[in-house]
Every structure is written in structure tokens, then in C-alpha cells.
Amino acid sequence: MGAFLLRRAMEAIPTLIGVAIVVFVLVRVVPGDPIAMMISPGATETDIANLRAAYGLDKNIFEQFLIWGTLALSGDFGTSISMRQDVLGLILGRLPATLELAGTATLIAIMLGVTLAVAGSFWRHRLPETIIDAINGLSLAIPDFIWALVFILVFGVLVPVMPISGRMDPRIEFEFVTHFYFLESLLRGEFAILGNLFTHGLMPALALGLPLAAIITRVLKGSLDQALVQDYILLARVKGFGKLRIILGEALRNAAIPALTLTGVQFTFLVGGTVLIEKIFSYPGIGNLAIDAVINRDLPLIQGLIVTFAILFIVVNLSIDLMYAALNPKLRHG
Amino acid sequence: MQFSRRGFVAGSASLAATIATTLVLPKGARAKGGSITIAYHVNLPSWDPTVGLSAVNPTIQGIYQSVFDQFISQNPDLSFTGGLLEKWGFSNDEKTQIFMDVRQGVTWHDGSPFTPEDVVWSLQRAADPKTGNPIQFVWGNLKKFSVSGNRVTVDLDHFDPSLFPWMAFLTAYVMPKDYYTKVGAEGFEKAPIGTGPYIVDKFETNAFLRLKANPNYWGGVAAYDSVVFKFVTDASARVAEVESGASDVTLEIPYQEYDRLSKKSGLKGLTTPVSDIGMIFLNDIGVMEDKNVRLAAHHAIDKDLIVKRLLRGYGVPIDTLEAPQYMAYDASINVGYDPEKSKTLLKASGYSIDNPVKFKIQTTRGFKPKDYEMIQAIVGMWRKVGIAAEIEVYEIAKHYELRASDTLAEAAFYNWGNSIGDPSTSTGFAMFGPSPHSTWDTDDLDAMIGPLWGEKDEAKRIAGWKAVSRYIAEQGYVIPLMQYVQPIVHSDKVNVVPHVSGALLPHLMKPA
Numbered sequence: 001m002g003a004f005l006l007r008r009a010m011e012a013i014p015t016l017i018g019v020a021i022v023v024f025v026l027v028r029v030v031p032g033d034p035i036a037m038m039i040s041p042g043a044t045e046t047d048i049a050n051l052r053a054a055y056g057l058d059k060n061i062f063e064q065f066l067i068w069g070t071l072a073l074s075g076d077f078g079t080s081i082s083m084r085q086d087v088l089g090l091i092l093g094r095l096p097a098t099l100e101l102a103g104t105a106t107l108i109a110i111m112l113g114v115t116l117a118v119a120g121s122f123w124r125h126r127l128p129e130t131i132i133d134a135i136n137g138l139s140l141a142i143p144d145f146i147w148a149l150v151f152i153l154v155f156g157v158l159v160p161v162m163p164i165s166g167r168m169d170p171r172i173e174f175e176f177v178t179h180f181y182f183l184e185s186l187l188r189g190e191f192a193i194l195g196n197l198f199t200h201g202l203m204p205a206l207a208l209g210l211p212l213a214a215i216i217t218r219v220l221k222g223s224l225d226q227a228l229v230q231d232y233i234l235l236a237r238v239k240g241f242g243k244l245r246i247i248l249g250e251a252l253r254n255a256a257i258p259a260l261t262l263t264g265v266q267f268t269f270l271v272g273g274t275v276l277i278e279k280i281f282s283y284p285g286i287g288n289l290a291i292d293a294v295i296n297r298d299l300p301l302i303q304g305l306i307v308t309f310a311i312l313f314i315v316v317n318l319s320i321d322l323m324y325a326a327l328n329p330k331l332r333h334g
Numbered sequence: 335m336q337f338s339r340r341g342f343v344a345g346s347a348s349l350a351a352t353i354a355t356t357l358v359l360p361k362g363a364r365a366k367g368g369s370i371t372i373a374y375h376v377n378l379p380s381w382d383p384t385v386g387l388s389a390v391n392p393t394i395q396g397i398y399q400s401v402f403d404q405f406i407s408q409n410p411d412l413s414f415t416g417g418l419l420e421k422w423g424f425s426n427d428e429k430t431q432i433f434m435d436v437r438q439g440v441t442w443h444d445g446s447p448f449t450p451e452d453v454v455w456s457l458q459r460a461a462d463p464k465t466g467n468p469i470q471f472v473w474g475n476l477k478k479f480s481v482s483g484n485r486v487t488v489d490l491d492h493f494d495p496s497l498f499p500w501m502a503f504l505t506a507y508v509m510p511k512d513y514y515t516k517v518g519a520e521g522f523e524k525a526p527i528g529t530g531p532y533i534v535d536k537f538e539t540n541a542f543l544r545l546k547a548n549p550n551y552w553g554g555v556a557a558y559d560s561v562v563f564k565f566v567t568d569a570s571a572r573v574a575e576v577e578s579g580a581s582d583v584t585l586e587i588p589y590q591e592y593d594r595l596s597k598k599s600g601l602k603g604l605t606t607p608v609s610d611i612g613m614i615f616l617n618d619i620g621v622m623e624d625k626n627v628r629l630a631a632h633h634a635i636d637k638d639l640i641v642k643r644l645l646r647g648y649g650v651p652i653d654t655l656e657a658p659q660y661m662a663y664d665a666s667i668n669v670g671y672d673p674e675k676s677k678t679l680l681k682a683s684g685y686s687i688d689n690p691v692k693f694k695i696q697t698t699r700g701f702k703p704k705d706y707e708m709i710q711a712i713v714g715m716w717r718k719v720g721i722a723a724e725i726e727v728y729e730i731a732k733h734y735e736l737r738a739s740d741t742l743a744e745a746a747f748y749n750w751g752n753s754i755g756d757p758s759t760s761t762g763f764a765m766f767g768p769s770p771h772s773t774w775d776t777d778d779l780d781a782m783i784g785p786l787w788g789e790k791d792e793a794k795r796i797a798g799w800k801a802v803s804r805y806i807a808e809q810g811y812v813i814p815l816m817q818y819v820q821p822i823v824h825s826d827k828v829n830v831v832p833h834v835s836g837a838l839l840p841h842l843m844k845p846a
Contacts, residue, residue: 031732284541
């Protein structure tokens with residue numbers, strides 16, 4: 001397992017370097033000069049040159065990359081042009097919010113997806129399966145941002161039981177030690193805070209999680225249908241096992257492998273989806289930060305964020321591989 | 335363990351009550367005199383109002399003005415009033431020396447006294463190219479400082495008639511010398527202090543800003559003890575915030591939502607023309623070098639119809655770059671909607687509906703209310719007189735880049751803010767050739783504008799700018815469209831005072 005991890009970590013290095021180069025060049029090639037955005041109407045050529053030099057943009061792209069790359073290796077991703085703060089600090093401050101949101105959304109998606117898939121298989125060829133398929137089709141057809149707007153309208157305005165924006169009520173006086181608010185309040189037993197975080201996170205997590213839940217349902221239900229005609233299931237039936245026990249105890253483990261792989265792939269899309277969802281719900285994660293960075297042409301912040309997304313995707317894929325190996329004995333034993 | 339039905343019912347009720355208590359919305363948002371919540375339309379990227387992108391972002395100046403004070407302040411109608419300077423003016427006839435009497439008895443939010451040294455340091459820092467202040471061309475003019483009592487005297491490099499208006503404009507904030515020197519730039523971002531009506535209580539980037547009233551504010555303690563700015567950048571979410579009662583005030587929402595919400599029970603609406611105009615830059619290239627084409631393009635636009643149909647009546651049609659609240663506004667300058675005149679002008683240059691003049695017009699889409707739709711409508715109006723314009727949509731960042739390099743297309747839609755109302759910061763920088771923000775660069779106009787930068791007689795200066803506006807309208811060097819109207823929706827329990835600058839200022843709000 002150690003060798004596997006080391007090999008995958010080594011494989012990630014060229015990927016990250018490639019991402020860094022592509023991003024560095026791309027953000028400088030796309031239209032929009034950050035200095036042009038901040039020059040004042042009366043600025044002289046000297047003023048503009050001074051500004052360009054103040055942000056290190058007076059050097060050629062190769063020199064800029066060398067400076068950025070050297071500093072990035074030591075963990076210094078530069079200073080945000082628009083926010084005037086250390087890029088790494090900004091990202092590390094916001095990443096936990098996105099991870100908690102994406103994690104909750106995935107959890108919701110798995111719980112909903114597995115429940116609906118199992119229920120669909122249990123009531124196969126009966127009315128509940130038709131209803132589940134219809135709900136699933138609807139969840140699959142509607143994108144996350146539409147769900148977000150529907151939730152805001154229904155639970156934020158028509159029946160105002162949920163907060164519409166933010167991660168937590170701004171009036172709450174509580175000093176967090178980490179940026180993992182949800183986890184920290186849980187571990188510190190601050191359940192009132194936890195409840196507030198939960199109510200703020202529920203709608204964005206549901207909006208993000210519903211399309212993934214639909215995918216899990218569809219794939220898992222299909223896998224369960226295939227598993228349920230296998231010989232070992234027939235044997236279980238002969239032994240007199242109940243239908244639910246057969247599904248949960250015998251078929252689900254084997255059927256879960258394709259669904260797990262797909263969940264891993266979809267998780268990366270889900271993290272990408274946080275950009276829009278965080279904006280709609282004013283949720284202070286890296287997605288929201290990314291939108292501002294792009295609007296302001298904040299080159300150091302854009303670079304830092306994309307490298308972070310790349311690392312996140314590599315880590316997620318690695319985790320999925322490990323879980324896949326744990327579930328599938330054929331992989332464990334070569 | 336034994337379960338009874340009674341115990342189950344009691345336990346369930348208890349659990350339900352706990353969940354309800356936990357899940358219930360904190361409804362402190364509705365204004366009660368102590369606290370107010372504002373669903374704000376943009377994020378606050380940085381706490382230093384004097385450097386970088388934030389310093390020149392007009393949409394966040396209201397937040398800065400809640401925490402910091404400017405050298406000179408502005409009333410809601412844009413007229414100037416004392417800020418941290420009580421008196422100011424030129425000290426000599428040549429107007430190359432100024433005096434500034436610094437307000438006494440003011441304290442910083444950390445309790446330390448505000449001094450004339452803070453004023454001197456702030457101005458020197460603003461002029462220092464190393465700080466990255468984008469308005470150095472103004473502050474670099476201040477050369478030699480001397481302090482006597484509460485009076486600061488400064489020798490100027492040259493006379494600048496708009497120097498004092500600039501002291502109420504972008505980057506003109508007084509910063510705490512000792513505190514900033516001690517904590518540094520990063521420390522200041524984490525814990526900013528000012529002398530303003532509100533003190534920063536808690537700030538989370540991209541999430542919210544919580545302010546508490548400054549009990550020692552020199553201008554009187556603000557009516558609300560606590561103000562929360564929720565950064566809700568999505569317009570539909572802002573509508574939901576104020577409609578659900580989670581926020582008391584919001585702004586910059588679609589006009590149709592404004593019309594709906596302002597009629598709802600418990601809510602009120604305000605629409606104020608603000609110091610922001612929509613315009614079409616014309617570039618002195620290609621067919622735009624033909625005066626007939628320029629004037630025909632202007633006469634063919636029915637601005638009243640655009641405001642009425644696209645902006646639901648929320649806009650003020652204008653014919654110069656000076657809005658009615660600006661110093662050099664001249665109501666007698668009218669271009670007028672006259673499509674027949676457009677056809678005649680175009681015919682004189684050999685164009686007709688069958689043989690239209692062709693050029694490109696660039697616009698943003700969604701950056702300003704109905705920007706793309708407006709340009710679509712204008713292109714439709716142009717088509718009827720013999721102008722075939724091709725629309726190119728770009729991002730605002732691209733517009734800045736093209737404008738800075740003077741490579742915009744023949745026509746380009748843009749909005750121009752000028753919250754100090756000085757003609758030099760509207761017509762001046764938009765139309766004077768050497769300005770990096772101008773698009774029309776011709777010697778005739780530069781020769782008219784040039785002397786006005788140094789005109790010492792204020793009446794002559796304003797008259798000069800009015801003459802420039804008239805000349806621009808006659809020559810058709812730019813197409814001003816309309817002054818924007820800012821929609822604000824608020825709880826009927828709050829009195830909101832709109833500011834023509836467009837800044838939403840919580841210290842001007844009071845319980846109704």
C-alpha cells in the first residue's frame with residue numbers, strides 16, 4: 001500500500017507542473033489586464049509603469065514564471081492583487097468551507113442514492129419503483145443551480161424556514177480555532193453553532209447533492225439488478241434469506257463498486273459545481289473566491305486556486321483508488 | 335431499558351422542540367433600532383481604501399466611508415462638507431499652496447488621538463509610487479508639508495483646480511500613521527481601524543462584515559448599534575434576502591423586482607439618479623472620422639424609449655457627460671432624437687438604408703443593467719436610418735485593456751462614474767486625448783480642454799467645461815445615453831437616505 005501511495009504521489013508531480021505551466025500561461029494570454037483595471041484617468045505612462053512594477057508584471061512571462069515557481073515550491077504563492085493578502089493563507093482559510101460543503105453534499109447524495117437504489121430494487125416492477133425512477137429522472141434533468149434557486153424560493157421566501165445566504169449567522173459570537181467550522185463545533189460540543197451551520201449549509205448541500213444522488217441511484221440500481229440474478233444470490237434465496245437481507249447483505253457490496261468509482265469521478269465535478277452554488281448562496285468557499293479572482297483578473301489568486309483544485313482532484317482520485325482496492329479483492333491481490 | 339408510550343411521546347416532543355430551536359431562523363434581522371442587516375451586492379476584497387483595485391472600485395466606497403473618514407466629505411446631494419478637514423483652501427494668489435485645518439478631538443477606533451501627522455502621512459503615502467496608489471497623479475502634486483498647530487500647509491508642484499474635490503474621492507481616506515506603521519499592510523487587512531462612524535467588529539471575506547457603532551464619532555453616534563453587511567452577490571438571492579426579512583436593506587436589484595418588492599407590505603423602495611452614466615465611446619478611426627456618421631448615430635437613438643422600455647423608466651436621458659447634479663451641467667445642450675435628420679446626414683456622406691455605413695460596437699453583457707439589450711435596441715434604431723452595426727460582446731476587463739491601449743472599436747458602450755461631480759473627472763478624463771481612459775483623441779478638443787486643467791478662475795473654468803460639452807455635442811465625439819438610477823429596497827421600519835454618489839451609508843439610516 002505504501003509503495004502504491006508513493007508511486008501515485010510521484011505520478012502527481014508532473015501533472016501539477018503541467019497544470020502550473022498551462023495556468024500561468026493561460027491567465028496571461030486571456031483578455032484582461034489587471035493593471036488596466038486599476039489605472040486612474042489621469043495616470044501618466046510613468047504611473048502605469050510604476051503600478052506594473054509594483055505587482056511584478058513588468059517582467060517577461062518566463063521570468064515571472066521562474067519567480068512564481070521558485071516561491072511556490074517554498075509554499076509562497078504570492079500576494080493577491082485584489083485582496084492584498086497571502087494567496088496560500090486566503091485559500092487555506094476558504095478551502096475548509098468548500099470541503100465541508102462538498103463533503104456534506106456527497107454524504108447526502110450517497111445516503112439518498114443508496115436508499116433510493118435499494119428501495120427501487122426492493123420494489124422492482126412495482127409502483128414505488130416507477131415513482132423512484134420518475135424522481136430520479138427529475139433530479140438528473142435539473143442542474144444544481146436551478147435546484148438552488150428553487151430551494152431559495154420555497155424554503156427561503158415562500159416558507160422562510162432556512163437562511164438564504166452565508167455559512168453562519170453573522171451575529172453569532174464564537175471564535176473558531178480552525179476553519180473547519182462544522183467539524184470543530186461538533187468536536188467541541190457546540191451544538192447550537194452546529195445547528196446554525198447545518199441550516200446554512202443544508203440548501204447548498206442539497207442543491208449540489210441532488211444531481212449526484214440521481215446518478216448514484218441510477219448506477220447502483222442497475223448494478224443491483226445485475227447482481228440479483230447471479231448464482232450466489234440464488235443460493236441466498238434457497239437458504240431462505242429475506243429480500244432486503246439479500247440486497248443489503250449479499251448484492252450491495254459487489255454492486256457498489258461501479259457506483260463508488262462514478263461517485264469519485266462525479267465528486268470532482270461536484271467540487272467544480274461549488275463555484276456557482278457558493279455564489280448563489282453567498283457561501284464563503286474557494287468557489288466564491290475564484291469568481292472574484294477571475295472578475296478582478298487577480299493572477300496570483302487564480303493560479304493558486306487552480307493549483308489547489310488540481311491537488312484536490314489528485315487527492316480525491318487517489319482516495320477513490322484506495323477505496324476501490326479495499327472493496328475489490330482482485331485489485332488488492334493483484 | 336423499558337420504553338413507554340408516554341415516554342416516547344414526551345421524548346419526541348422534546349426532540350422536536352430542540353430541533354425547532356436549533357433550526358429556527360435568527361430573526362434579529364428586522365430593524366429594531368439596535369441592529370440592521372444589509373444584503374450588499376459586491377464583496378469587499380481589501381481593507382486598504384488607498385491602494386490596489388479596491389481603491390478605485392466605486393461600489394465599495396460606502397463600506398469604506400462607514401469605517402474611514404475622508405479629508406473632505408460629501409452630503410447626499412454631492413455638495414462638499416467637512417470631513418477630517420474642517421477648513422481648506424488655497425493660501426496664495428498663485429494657488430500653489432494650500433492650507434488644511436485638521437479636525438480636533440477626533441480619536442481612532444483604538445482610542446489613540448487623530449493628529450495632523452496622520453493627514454500628512456496619509457497624503458505622502460498616497461503619493462509614494464511604491465504603495466501602488468492608483469491616484470498618484472493627484473497626490474504627487476503635493477510636495478512640501480509643514481504643520482503648525484492643527485493647520486497643515488502644503489506647497490504644490492502646480493495649481494490643480496480639482497485637488498479639493500479629489501479629497502472627497504477615490505483613495506482620499508485618512509489612514510492611521512502609528513497603527514499602520516506598527517501592524518503593517520497584512521496586519522491592517524486583518525484588523526483595520528479608522529475614525530469613521532462604525533468600527534470593524536468581525537469580517538469574513540466573501541461572507542459578511544459586522545460593524546459596531548463608534549461611540550466617540552465626531553459626527554455623532556450612528557442610530558444603529560450594529561450593522562451587518564452580508565455579501566450577497568447574486569441578485570435573486572438579494573431579492574430573497576429582503577423579501578424573506580432576513581435582510582433589512584438591499585440595492586442593485588433588477589428593476590422589475592424593485593417594482594414588485596416596493597409594493598409589498600412591510601417594504602419600501604427608493605430610486606435615486608446616481609453619479610453613474612451610460613455612454614457610447616466613439617473612437618477616432620474609420621467611419622467615425624466622418625462627422626455626419628457620428629451625428630447620425632446620435633440623432634437616431636431614442637433615449638426616452640430606451641429608458642422607458644428597457645429600464646422601466648429608471649434612468650435620466652442625457653446629452654452630455656455631465657449629469658444634472660454635476661458642477662458643469664448645462665440643460666440647454668440638447669442633441670435630440672431625430673431619425674430623419676440622421677438619414678439626411680448619412681445621405682450627405684453617401685449612405686442609406688440600402689447602402690448602410692458599417693462599424694463595430696462593443697458592449698458588456700450583464701455588467702450594467704440591460705447593457706446588452708440597450709445596445710441591441712440601439713443597433714435596431716440605427717438599422718432604420720442606414721447604420722449597420724455589428725455587436726461584439728466582451729468582458730469589462732477586456733474593455734479596460736482595449737481602452738488603455740486605445741484599441742477599442744469604432745463604438746464601445748461603457749458606464750462612467752463621477753461622484754465628485756467635477757467636470758475634469760467626467761468630460762475631462764473621458765475626452766482629453768492624453769488621458770489613458772479617453773477614446774476620442776483629436777487636437778481640436780485637446781486644445782479646448784488643455785487650458786481648463788490650470789484655469790484658476792472657478793467661474794471661467796466651469797463655463798469653459800460647458801463650452802467643451804457643447805462642442806462635443808455639436809461634433810458628436812461621444813454618445814451619452816442616460817444617468818443610472820439606483821434601486822434600493824428596505825424594510826418600512828428603516829429610514830434610508832440615498833446618496834447621489836451611489837454609496838449606501840448605514841450611518842445615514844435611522845429607525846422609522
